Amino acid sequence: MIDFDHEYQMTINGGLTTSDTKIEVYNPATKSVIASVPDATKEQLDAAVIAARNAFPEWSRTPLAQRQADLIKIAEAIEENAEELIALLTREQGKPRAGAEWEIYGSALWFREIAKQTLNDEIVEESDARRVITRFSPLGVVGAIAPWNFPVLLAVWKIAPALLTGNTILLKPSPYTPLCSLKLGEICRGILPPGVLSVVTGGDELGKWMTTHPGIDKIAFTGHTDTGKHVMRSAAGTLKRLTLELGGNDPAIVLPDVDPKVIASQLFWAAFQNNGQFCNATKRLYVHEHVYDEILDAMVEYAKSVKIGNGADPSTQLGPIQNGAQYAKVIEYIDDCKKHGLRFAIGGEVDAHARGWFIPITLVDNPPEDSRIVSEEPFGPILPILKWSDEEDVIARANKSQYGLGASVWGKDLDAVERIGSQLQAGTVWLNEIHQYSPHQAFGGHKESGLGCENSLHGLMEYTNWQTITLNKQVGF
Ligand code: NAD
Numbered sequence: 185m186i187d188f189d190h191e192y193q194m195t196i197n198g199g200l201t202t203s204d205t206k207i208e209v210y211n212p213a214t215k216s217v218i219a220s221v222p223d224a225t226k227e228q229l230d231a232a233v234i235a236a237r238n239a240f241p242e243w244s245r246t247p248l249a250q251r252q253a254d255l256i257k258i259a260e261a262i263e264e265n266a267e268e269l270i271a272l273l274t275r276e277q278g279k280p281r282a283g284a285e286w287e288i289y290g291s292a293l294w295f296r297e298i299a300k301q302t303l304n305d306e307i308v309e310e311s312d313a314r315r316v317i318t319r320f321s322p323l324g325v326v327g328a329i330a331p332w333n334f335p336v337l338l339a340v341w342k343i344a345p346a347l348l349t350g351n352t353i354l355l356k357p358s359p360y361t362p363l364c365s366l367k368l369g370e371i372c373r374g375i376l377p378p379g380v381l382s383v384v385t386g387g388d389e390l391g392k393w394m395t396t397h398p399g400i401d402k403i404a405f406t407g408h409t410d411t412g413k414h415v416m417r418s419a420a421g422t423l424k425r426l427t428l429e430l431g432g433n434d435p436a437i438v439l440p441d442v443d444p445k446v447i448a449s450q451l452f453w454a455a456f457q458n459n460g461q462f463c464n465a466t467k468r469l470y471v472h473e474h475v476y477d478e479i480l481d482a483m484v485e486y487a488k489s490v491k492i493g494n495g496a497d498p499s500t501q502l503g504p505i506q507n508g509a510q511y512a513k514v515i516e517y518i519d520d521c522k523k524h525g526l527r528f529a530i531g532g533e534v535d536a537h538a539r540g541w542f543i544p545i546t547l548v549d550n551p552p553e554d555s556r557i558v559s560e561e562p563f564g565p566i567l568p569i570l571k572w573s574d575e576e577d578v579i580a581r582a583n584k585s586q587y588g589l590g591a592s593v594w595g596k597d598l599d600a601v602e603r604i605g606s607q608l609q610a611g612t613v614w615l616n617e618i619h620q621y622s623p624h625q626a627f628g629g630h631k632e633s634g635l636g637c638e639n640s641l642h643g644l645m646e647y648t649n650w651q652t653i654t655l656n657k658q659v660g661f
Pocket of ligand 1 (some may be wrong): 330356359386387430431564
Protein backbone atom coordinates (compact mmCIF):
# COMPACT_ATOMS: atom_id res chain seq x y z
CA MET A 185 0.00 0.00 0.00
CA ILE A 186 1.53 3.32 -1.06
CA ASP A 187 1.27 6.05 1.56
CA PHE A 188 0.66 9.24 -0.42
CA ASP A 189 -0.03 11.17 2.81
CA HIS A 190 3.52 10.61 4.01
CA GLU A 191 5.13 13.61 5.71
CA TYR A 192 8.24 14.34 3.66
CA GLN A 193 11.16 15.55 5.72
CA MET A 194 14.78 16.43 5.07
CA THR A 195 17.56 14.07 6.06
CA ILE A 196 20.21 16.04 7.92
CA ASN A 197 22.93 14.37 10.00
CA GLY A 198 21.02 11.10 9.87
CA GLY A 199 17.85 12.59 11.38
CA LEU A 200 14.58 13.71 9.84
CA THR A 201 13.96 17.45 9.98
CA THR A 202 11.23 19.78 8.83
CA SER A 203 11.01 23.58 8.68
CA ASP A 204 8.47 26.28 9.49
CA THR A 205 8.00 27.35 5.89
CA LYS A 206 7.01 24.87 3.22
CA ILE A 207 7.00 24.50 -0.57
CA GLU A 208 3.93 23.00 -2.22
CA VAL A 209 4.41 20.16 -4.67
CA TYR A 210 1.95 19.64 -7.53
CA ASN A 211 0.80 16.71 -9.60
CA PRO A 212 1.21 18.18 -13.10
CA ALA A 213 -1.50 15.93 -14.54
CA THR A 214 -4.14 17.51 -12.28
CA LYS A 215 -2.53 20.76 -11.07
CA SER A 216 -3.46 19.71 -7.52
CA VAL A 217 -1.17 20.03 -4.50
CA ILE A 218 0.00 16.56 -3.46
CA ALA A 219 2.45 17.38 -0.66
CA SER A 220 4.38 20.15 0.96
CA VAL A 221 8.08 19.89 1.76
CA PRO A 222 10.45 21.88 3.98
CA ASP A 223 11.91 25.10 2.65
CA ALA A 224 15.31 24.85 4.32
CA THR A 225 16.69 27.82 6.20
CA LYS A 226 20.28 28.93 5.93
CA GLU A 227 20.88 27.50 9.41
CA GLN A 228 19.58 24.11 8.28
CA LEU A 229 21.93 24.17 5.30
CA ASP A 230 24.78 25.07 7.68
CA ALA A 231 23.83 22.14 9.91
CA ALA A 232 23.86 19.77 6.92
CA VAL A 233 27.26 21.08 5.80
CA ILE A 234 28.72 20.71 9.32
CA ALA A 235 27.35 17.17 9.53
CA ALA A 236 28.89 16.36 6.14
CA ARG A 237 32.25 17.82 7.17
CA ASN A 238 32.20 15.90 10.45
CA ALA A 239 31.33 12.65 8.66
CA PHE A 240 34.01 13.11 6.01
CA PRO A 241 37.19 11.96 7.85
CA GLU A 242 35.76 8.58 8.80
CA TRP A 243 33.88 8.00 5.55
CA SER A 244 36.92 8.85 3.44
CA ARG A 245 39.00 6.37 5.47
CA THR A 246 36.37 3.63 5.23
CA PRO A 247 37.81 0.83 3.07
CA LEU A 248 36.67 1.01 -0.55
CA ALA A 249 35.15 -2.49 -0.27
CA GLN A 250 32.85 -1.22 2.50
CA ARG A 251 31.76 1.81 0.50
CA GLN A 252 31.12 -0.44 -2.50
CA ALA A 253 29.02 -2.73 -0.28
CA ASP A 254 27.02 0.27 0.96
CA LEU A 255 26.29 1.36 -2.61
CA ILE A 256 24.98 -2.11 -3.37
CA LYS A 257 22.78 -1.96 -0.25
CA ILE A 258 21.34 1.32 -1.55
CA ALA A 259 20.63 -0.38 -4.91
CA GLU A 260 18.81 -3.18 -3.09
CA ALA A 261 16.83 -0.70 -0.98
CA ILE A 262 15.74 1.19 -4.10
CA GLU A 263 14.58 -2.10 -5.64
CA GLU A 264 12.70 -3.01 -2.45
CA ASN A 265 10.94 0.36 -2.52
CA ALA A 266 10.61 0.47 -6.32
CA GLU A 267 6.82 0.32 -6.52
CA GLU A 268 6.42 3.27 -4.17
CA LEU A 269 9.15 5.30 -5.87
CA ILE A 270 7.75 4.63 -9.36
CA ALA A 271 4.24 5.72 -8.35
CA LEU A 272 5.63 8.76 -6.53
CA LEU A 273 7.77 9.76 -9.49
CA THR A 274 4.76 9.65 -11.80
CA ARG A 275 2.76 11.72 -9.33
CA GLU A 276 5.32 14.46 -8.85
CA GLN A 277 6.98 14.49 -12.28
CA GLY A 278 4.13 13.42 -14.54
CA LYS A 279 6.04 10.78 -16.51
CA PRO A 280 4.12 7.61 -17.36
CA ARG A 281 4.85 4.27 -15.73
CA ALA A 282 7.35 3.00 -18.36
CA GLY A 283 9.54 6.09 -17.98
CA ALA A 284 9.28 6.04 -14.19
CA GLU A 285 10.23 2.36 -14.10
CA TRP A 286 13.23 3.02 -16.34
CA GLU A 287 14.37 5.82 -14.05
CA ILE A 288 13.95 4.00 -10.72
CA TYR A 289 15.41 0.66 -11.81
CA GLY A 290 18.08 2.61 -13.70
CA SER A 291 18.99 4.36 -10.45
CA ALA A 292 19.48 0.99 -8.72
CA LEU A 293 21.56 -0.22 -11.66
CA TRP A 294 23.75 2.87 -11.48
CA PHE A 295 24.54 2.28 -7.79
CA ARG A 296 25.43 -1.35 -8.54
CA GLU A 297 27.64 -0.54 -11.51
CA ILE A 298 29.40 2.49 -10.01
CA ALA A 299 30.16 0.20 -7.03
CA LYS A 300 32.33 -1.87 -9.40
CA GLN A 301 34.55 1.06 -10.33
CA THR A 302 37.93 1.83 -8.75
CA LEU A 303 40.49 4.52 -9.34
CA ASN A 304 43.83 2.78 -8.97
CA ASP A 305 46.97 4.70 -8.09
CA GLU A 306 49.02 5.49 -11.19
CA ILE A 307 52.61 4.36 -10.83
CA VAL A 308 54.66 6.87 -12.74
CA GLU A 309 58.04 5.51 -11.68
CA GLU A 310 59.13 2.54 -9.60
CA SER A 311 62.90 2.12 -9.53
CA ASP A 312 65.63 1.48 -6.98
CA ALA A 313 66.05 5.23 -6.75
CA ARG A 314 62.52 6.57 -6.67
CA ARG A 315 58.84 5.87 -6.51
CA VAL A 316 56.39 8.35 -8.04
CA ILE A 317 52.67 7.73 -7.84
CA THR A 318 49.59 9.77 -8.58
CA ARG A 319 46.62 8.91 -6.42
CA PHE A 320 43.07 10.18 -6.34
CA SER A 321 41.85 11.48 -3.00
CA PRO A 322 38.30 12.64 -2.20
CA LEU A 323 37.47 16.34 -2.31
CA GLY A 324 35.47 16.62 0.91
CA VAL A 325 31.84 17.78 0.81
CA VAL A 326 29.91 17.74 -2.46
CA GLY A 327 26.79 19.82 -3.10
CA ALA A 328 24.56 18.17 -5.71
CA ILE A 329 21.90 20.31 -7.41
CA ALA A 330 19.38 18.44 -9.57
CA PRO A 331 16.70 19.39 -12.14
CA TRP A 332 13.07 18.21 -12.43
CA ASN A 333 13.12 16.17 -15.66
CA PHE A 334 14.93 13.05 -14.37
CA PRO A 335 15.01 13.99 -10.68
CA VAL A 336 16.10 10.64 -9.27
CA LEU A 337 18.53 9.32 -11.87
CA LEU A 338 20.40 12.60 -12.25
CA ALA A 339 20.76 12.84 -8.47
CA VAL A 340 22.08 9.26 -8.39
CA TRP A 341 24.62 10.11 -11.12
CA LYS A 342 26.12 12.44 -8.50
CA ILE A 343 25.53 10.55 -5.25
CA ALA A 344 27.01 7.19 -6.33
CA PRO A 345 30.41 8.44 -7.59
CA ALA A 346 30.72 10.99 -4.77
CA LEU A 347 30.19 8.33 -2.09
CA LEU A 348 32.32 5.71 -3.81
CA THR A 349 35.32 8.03 -3.93
CA GLY A 350 34.97 8.85 -0.21
CA ASN A 351 33.20 12.21 -0.30
CA THR A 352 30.15 13.15 1.72
CA ILE A 353 27.29 14.82 -0.11
CA LEU A 354 24.25 17.08 0.26
CA LEU A 355 21.55 16.77 -2.37
CA LYS A 356 19.22 19.61 -3.29
CA PRO A 357 16.46 18.40 -5.62
CA SER A 358 14.42 20.76 -7.78
CA PRO A 359 11.61 22.42 -5.76
CA TYR A 360 9.23 21.00 -8.40
CA THR A 361 10.21 17.36 -7.81
CA PRO A 362 11.58 16.87 -4.28
CA LEU A 363 9.52 13.88 -3.10
CA CYS A 364 11.47 10.89 -4.45
CA SER A 365 14.73 12.52 -3.35
CA LEU A 366 13.44 13.01 0.19
CA LYS A 367 12.29 9.40 0.18
CA LEU A 368 15.73 8.29 -1.03
CA GLY A 369 17.31 10.22 1.85
CA GLU A 370 15.04 8.38 4.29
CA ILE A 371 15.87 5.02 2.75
CA CYS A 372 19.62 5.67 2.97
CA ARG A 373 19.43 6.57 6.68
CA GLY A 374 19.43 2.88 7.52
CA ILE A 375 22.51 2.26 5.39
CA LEU A 376 24.91 5.20 5.59
CA PRO A 377 26.47 6.78 8.69
CA PRO A 378 24.90 10.14 9.74
CA GLY A 379 26.03 13.11 7.66
CA VAL A 380 27.34 11.06 4.72
CA LEU A 381 24.24 11.83 2.62
CA SER A 382 21.88 14.67 3.50
CA VAL A 383 18.89 15.78 1.45
CA VAL A 384 17.84 19.41 1.80
CA THR A 385 14.89 20.99 0.01
CA GLY A 386 14.25 24.58 -0.92
CA GLY A 387 14.01 26.94 -3.86
CA ASP A 388 16.64 28.42 -6.13
CA GLU A 389 17.90 30.53 -3.20
CA LEU A 390 19.03 27.36 -1.41
CA GLY A 391 21.01 26.46 -4.54
CA LYS A 392 22.70 29.87 -4.44
CA TRP A 393 23.61 29.44 -0.77
CA MET A 394 25.19 26.10 -1.63
CA THR A 395 27.28 27.50 -4.48
CA THR A 396 28.82 30.16 -2.21
CA HIS A 397 29.07 28.05 0.94
CA PRO A 398 32.66 27.87 2.22
CA GLY A 399 32.07 24.39 3.66
CA ILE A 400 31.24 22.83 0.28
CA ASP A 401 34.17 21.75 -1.90
CA LYS A 402 32.43 20.84 -5.15
CA ILE A 403 29.16 21.54 -6.90
CA ALA A 404 27.75 18.87 -9.19
CA PHE A 405 25.00 20.63 -11.09
CA THR A 406 22.46 19.66 -13.74
CA GLY A 407 20.12 22.30 -15.15
CA HIS A 408 19.86 25.21 -17.56
CA THR A 409 22.90 26.71 -19.22
CA ASP A 410 22.04 30.15 -17.79
CA THR A 411 21.79 28.70 -14.28
CA GLY A 412 25.07 26.86 -14.86
CA LYS A 413 26.74 30.18 -15.63
CA HIS A 414 25.39 31.61 -12.34
CA VAL A 415 26.70 28.56 -10.51
CA MET A 416 30.14 28.99 -12.06
CA ARG A 417 30.26 32.66 -11.11
CA SER A 418 29.13 32.00 -7.51
CA ALA A 419 31.48 29.06 -7.07
CA ALA A 420 34.45 31.17 -8.17
CA GLY A 421 34.57 32.91 -4.78
CA THR A 422 35.68 29.70 -3.06
CA LEU A 423 37.16 28.07 -6.18
CA LYS A 424 34.92 25.02 -5.87
CA ARG A 425 35.35 22.11 -8.23
CA LEU A 426 32.50 22.00 -10.71
CA THR A 427 30.73 19.55 -12.92
CA LEU A 428 28.08 21.28 -15.01
CA GLU A 429 25.57 19.28 -17.07
CA LEU A 430 23.59 21.89 -18.96
CA GLY A 431 21.13 22.46 -21.79
CA GLY A 432 21.20 21.04 -25.27
CA ASN A 433 19.78 21.49 -28.75
CA ASP A 434 20.61 18.08 -30.16
CA PRO A 435 20.49 17.68 -33.95
CA ALA A 436 19.59 14.40 -35.69
CA ILE A 437 20.61 13.94 -39.32
CA VAL A 438 18.65 11.46 -41.45
CA LEU A 439 20.20 10.15 -44.70
CA PRO A 440 18.21 9.53 -47.90
CA ASP A 441 18.57 5.72 -47.77
CA VAL A 442 16.33 5.09 -44.72
CA ASP A 443 12.90 3.48 -44.87
CA PRO A 444 10.58 6.31 -43.76
CA LYS A 445 7.85 4.05 -42.41
CA VAL A 446 10.24 1.97 -40.33
CA ILE A 447 12.30 4.83 -38.93
CA ALA A 448 9.43 7.24 -38.15
CA SER A 449 8.59 5.82 -34.73
CA GLN A 450 12.28 5.79 -33.68
CA LEU A 451 12.73 9.40 -34.73
CA PHE A 452 9.51 10.25 -32.94
CA TRP A 453 10.71 8.84 -29.62
CA ALA A 454 14.16 10.38 -30.12
CA ALA A 455 12.39 13.72 -29.81
CA PHE A 456 9.40 13.04 -27.58
CA GLN A 457 10.73 10.70 -24.89
CA ASN A 458 9.88 12.25 -21.49
CA ASN A 459 7.61 14.60 -23.42
CA GLY A 460 10.60 16.40 -24.94
CA GLN A 461 11.68 17.46 -21.42
CA PHE A 462 14.99 15.80 -21.95
CA CYS A 463 18.42 17.41 -22.27
CA ASN A 464 19.25 14.87 -24.98
CA ALA A 465 15.93 14.93 -26.82
CA THR A 466 16.38 15.43 -30.55
CA LYS A 467 15.48 19.10 -30.80
CA ARG A 468 16.27 19.64 -34.52
CA LEU A 469 15.51 16.89 -37.01
CA TYR A 470 17.38 17.31 -40.33
CA VAL A 471 15.86 15.00 -42.96
CA HIS A 472 17.27 14.57 -46.48
CA GLU A 473 14.96 16.16 -49.05
CA HIS A 474 14.44 12.81 -50.87
CA VAL A 475 12.65 11.30 -47.88
CA TYR A 476 11.45 14.49 -46.16
CA ASP A 477 7.78 14.37 -47.15
CA GLU A 478 7.42 10.67 -46.47
CA ILE A 479 9.08 10.92 -43.05
CA LEU A 480 7.03 13.95 -42.07
CA ASP A 481 3.81 12.14 -43.06
CA ALA A 482 4.83 8.96 -41.27
CA MET A 483 5.70 10.90 -38.10
CA VAL A 484 2.35 12.72 -38.21
CA GLU A 485 0.56 9.36 -38.54
CA TYR A 486 2.58 7.90 -35.69
CA ALA A 487 1.97 10.96 -33.49
CA LYS A 488 -1.79 10.49 -33.92
CA SER A 489 -1.49 7.01 -32.37
CA VAL A 490 0.32 8.23 -29.23
CA LYS A 491 -1.84 8.55 -26.12
CA ILE A 492 -1.31 11.65 -23.98
CA GLY A 493 -2.73 11.77 -20.47
CA ASN A 494 -2.23 11.25 -16.76
CA GLY A 495 0.86 9.08 -16.34
CA ALA A 496 -0.94 7.07 -13.65
CA ASP A 497 -3.20 5.62 -16.38
CA PRO A 498 -1.34 2.53 -17.68
CA SER A 499 -2.28 3.27 -21.32
CA THR A 500 -0.69 6.75 -21.27
CA GLN A 501 2.45 7.18 -23.38
CA LEU A 502 3.11 10.90 -22.90
CA GLY A 503 2.33 12.78 -19.71
CA PRO A 504 1.96 16.49 -18.97
CA ILE A 505 4.57 19.22 -18.89
CA GLN A 506 6.09 19.05 -15.43
CA ASN A 507 5.27 22.56 -14.15
CA GLY A 508 3.34 25.71 -14.91
CA ALA A 509 6.39 27.84 -15.72
CA GLN A 510 7.66 25.33 -18.28
CA TYR A 511 4.14 24.98 -19.73
CA ALA A 512 4.04 28.75 -20.28
CA LYS A 513 7.47 28.62 -21.91
CA VAL A 514 6.46 25.92 -24.40
CA ILE A 515 3.32 27.87 -25.28
CA GLU A 516 5.55 30.87 -25.94
CA TYR A 517 7.43 28.82 -28.58
CA ILE A 518 4.16 27.72 -30.19
CA ASP A 519 2.99 31.35 -30.27
CA ASP A 520 6.29 32.46 -31.76
CA CYS A 521 5.87 29.90 -34.58
CA LYS A 522 2.37 31.25 -35.22
CA LYS A 523 3.58 34.83 -35.18
CA HIS A 524 6.11 34.00 -37.89
CA GLY A 525 3.62 32.08 -40.03
CA LEU A 526 5.32 28.69 -39.60
CA ARG A 527 3.32 25.61 -40.54
CA PHE A 528 2.41 22.92 -38.01
CA ALA A 529 2.22 19.46 -39.60
CA ILE A 530 0.33 18.44 -36.46
CA GLY A 531 -0.51 20.11 -33.13
CA GLY A 532 -0.04 23.73 -32.21
CA GLU A 533 -3.45 24.18 -30.52
CA VAL A 534 -3.31 24.03 -26.74
CA ASP A 535 -6.44 23.27 -24.73
CA ALA A 536 -6.23 25.94 -22.03
CA HIS A 537 -9.04 24.22 -20.07
CA ALA A 538 -7.28 20.87 -19.76
CA ARG A 539 -7.06 19.54 -16.21
CA GLY A 540 -3.27 19.36 -16.24
CA TRP A 541 -0.38 21.08 -18.02
CA PHE A 542 -0.89 19.27 -21.31
CA ILE A 543 0.57 20.32 -24.67
CA PRO A 544 -0.28 18.46 -27.89
CA ILE A 545 2.48 16.82 -29.93
CA THR A 546 3.58 19.54 -32.33
CA LEU A 547 5.69 19.11 -35.48
CA VAL A 548 6.90 22.27 -37.24
CA ASP A 549 7.30 21.84 -41.01
CA ASN A 550 10.68 23.09 -42.31
CA PRO A 551 11.01 26.36 -40.35
CA PRO A 552 13.88 28.78 -41.12
CA GLU A 553 17.20 27.90 -39.51
CA ASP A 554 17.22 31.14 -37.48
CA SER A 555 13.73 30.74 -36.00
CA ARG A 556 13.56 30.43 -32.22
CA ILE A 557 12.12 26.92 -32.43
CA VAL A 558 15.31 25.80 -34.22
CA SER A 559 17.97 27.79 -32.41
CA GLU A 560 16.71 27.55 -28.80
CA GLU A 561 15.84 24.75 -26.39
CA PRO A 562 12.03 24.56 -25.99
CA PHE A 563 12.06 21.54 -23.61
CA GLY A 564 8.60 20.28 -24.52
CA PRO A 565 6.72 18.22 -27.12
CA ILE A 566 7.46 20.45 -30.10
CA LEU A 567 9.93 19.51 -32.83
CA PRO A 568 11.15 21.38 -35.92
CA ILE A 569 11.78 19.11 -38.94
CA LEU A 570 14.16 20.61 -41.48
CA LYS A 571 15.17 19.69 -45.05
CA TRP A 572 18.73 19.16 -46.20
CA SER A 573 20.40 18.25 -49.49
CA ASP A 574 24.14 18.94 -49.12
CA GLU A 575 26.23 17.00 -46.59
CA GLU A 576 28.68 19.75 -45.74
CA ASP A 577 25.87 22.22 -45.34
CA VAL A 578 23.86 20.02 -42.96
CA ILE A 579 26.93 19.36 -40.82
CA ALA A 580 27.55 23.11 -40.58
CA ARG A 581 23.89 23.71 -39.66
CA ALA A 582 23.97 20.97 -37.03
CA ASN A 583 27.12 22.46 -35.49
CA LYS A 584 25.90 26.05 -35.61
CA SER A 585 24.74 26.14 -32.00
CA GLN A 586 25.98 27.39 -28.65
CA TYR A 587 25.15 23.86 -27.41
CA GLY A 588 27.02 20.61 -27.93
CA LEU A 589 25.37 18.00 -25.74
CA GLY A 590 24.30 15.14 -28.04
CA ALA A 591 23.70 14.40 -31.71
CA SER A 592 22.63 11.46 -33.86
CA VAL A 593 22.94 10.27 -37.45
CA TRP A 594 20.65 7.74 -39.09
CA GLY A 595 21.22 5.84 -42.36
CA LYS A 596 22.01 2.50 -44.02
CA ASP A 597 25.28 3.73 -45.55
CA LEU A 598 27.48 3.17 -42.50
CA ASP A 599 30.48 4.95 -44.05
CA ALA A 600 28.40 8.08 -44.55
CA VAL A 601 26.88 7.76 -41.09
CA GLU A 602 30.32 7.53 -39.47
CA ARG A 603 31.78 10.26 -41.68
CA ILE A 604 29.04 12.70 -40.71
CA GLY A 605 28.98 11.62 -37.06
CA SER A 606 32.72 12.18 -36.67
CA GLN A 607 32.29 15.85 -37.62
CA LEU A 608 29.54 16.68 -35.12
CA GLN A 609 30.41 18.83 -32.12
CA ALA A 610 28.76 17.05 -29.21
CA GLY A 611 29.66 15.12 -26.08
CA THR A 612 27.76 12.05 -27.25
CA VAL A 613 27.17 11.15 -30.90
CA TRP A 614 24.79 8.23 -31.43
CA LEU A 615 24.90 6.47 -34.81
CA ASN A 616 21.76 4.55 -35.81
CA GLU A 617 20.58 4.53 -32.20
CA ILE A 618 19.92 7.08 -29.49
CA HIS A 619 19.74 7.57 -25.73
CA GLN A 620 21.98 4.65 -24.88
CA TYR A 621 23.65 5.52 -21.57
CA SER A 622 25.88 3.52 -19.29
CA PRO A 623 27.56 4.05 -15.91
CA HIS A 624 30.78 3.17 -17.75
CA GLN A 625 30.37 5.58 -20.66
CA ALA A 626 31.49 9.22 -20.27
CA PHE A 627 28.62 11.68 -20.61
CA GLY A 628 28.86 15.46 -20.79
CA GLY A 629 28.49 18.51 -22.96
CA HIS A 630 30.76 20.38 -25.34
CA LYS A 631 30.51 24.16 -25.72
CA GLU A 632 27.80 25.70 -23.51
CA SER A 633 26.26 22.32 -22.75
CA GLY A 634 28.58 21.74 -19.86
CA LEU A 635 31.86 21.37 -18.16
CA GLY A 636 33.39 18.05 -17.19
CA CYS A 637 31.52 14.78 -17.38
CA GLU A 638 29.51 12.24 -15.43
CA ASN A 639 29.80 8.44 -15.44
CA SER A 640 32.84 6.27 -16.35
CA LEU A 641 36.22 6.58 -14.65
CA HIS A 642 36.50 10.09 -16.12
CA GLY A 643 33.35 11.08 -14.21
CA LEU A 644 34.62 9.37 -11.08
CA MET A 645 37.85 11.36 -11.22
CA GLU A 646 35.85 14.57 -11.03
CA TYR A 647 35.06 13.71 -7.39
CA THR A 648 38.75 13.57 -6.54
CA ASN A 649 41.86 15.69 -6.35
CA TRP A 650 44.81 14.07 -8.03
CA GLN A 651 47.83 14.02 -5.81
CA THR A 652 51.37 13.14 -6.85
CA ILE A 653 53.61 11.63 -4.19
CA THR A 654 57.30 11.18 -4.86
CA LEU A 655 59.73 9.20 -2.74
CA ASN A 656 63.51 9.43 -3.02
CA LYS A 657 64.56 6.01 -1.75
CA GLN A 658 68.30 6.75 -1.66
CA VAL A 659 68.45 8.82 1.47
CA GLY A 660 71.85 10.37 1.81
CA PHE A 661 71.23 12.52 4.85
P1 NAD B 1 17.19 24.94 -13.63
O1 NAD B 1 18.53 25.44 -14.04
O2 NAD B 1 16.07 25.89 -13.59
O3 NAD B 1 17.24 24.28 -12.18
C1 NAD B 1 18.12 23.23 -11.85
C2 NAD B 1 18.40 23.25 -10.37
O4 NAD B 1 19.15 24.42 -10.06
C3 NAD B 1 17.17 23.29 -9.48
O5 NAD B 1 17.40 22.46 -8.36
C4 NAD B 1 17.10 24.76 -9.08
O6 NAD B 1 16.43 24.98 -7.86
C5 NAD B 1 18.57 25.12 -8.97
N1 NAD B 1 18.89 26.54 -9.15
C6 NAD B 1 18.19 27.48 -9.82
N2 NAD B 1 18.85 28.67 -9.80
C7 NAD B 1 20.00 28.44 -9.13
C8 NAD B 1 21.12 29.26 -8.81
N3 NAD B 1 21.21 30.54 -9.19
N4 NAD B 1 22.15 28.70 -8.13
C9 NAD B 1 22.12 27.40 -7.78
N5 NAD B 1 21.07 26.57 -8.04
C10 NAD B 1 20.03 27.09 -8.72
O7 NAD B 1 16.89 23.71 -14.62
P2 NAD B 1 15.56 22.81 -14.74
O8 NAD B 1 14.49 23.64 -15.36
O9 NAD B 1 15.30 22.12 -13.45
O10 NAD B 1 16.05 21.70 -15.78
C11 NAD B 1 15.96 21.82 -17.17
C12 NAD B 1 17.31 22.14 -17.80
O11 NAD B 1 18.27 21.17 -17.39
C13 NAD B 1 17.31 22.07 -19.32
O12 NAD B 1 18.07 23.13 -19.86
C14 NAD B 1 17.99 20.75 -19.61
O13 NAD B 1 18.57 20.64 -20.90
C15 NAD B 1 18.99 20.70 -18.52
N6 NAD B 1 19.40 19.33 -18.29
C16 NAD B 1 20.67 18.97 -18.63
C17 NAD B 1 21.08 17.65 -18.45
C18 NAD B 1 22.47 17.23 -18.78
O14 NAD B 1 22.88 16.17 -18.32
N7 NAD B 1 23.24 17.99 -19.54
C19 NAD B 1 20.19 16.72 -17.95
C20 NAD B 1 18.89 17.12 -17.62
C21 NAD B 1 18.51 18.44 -17.79
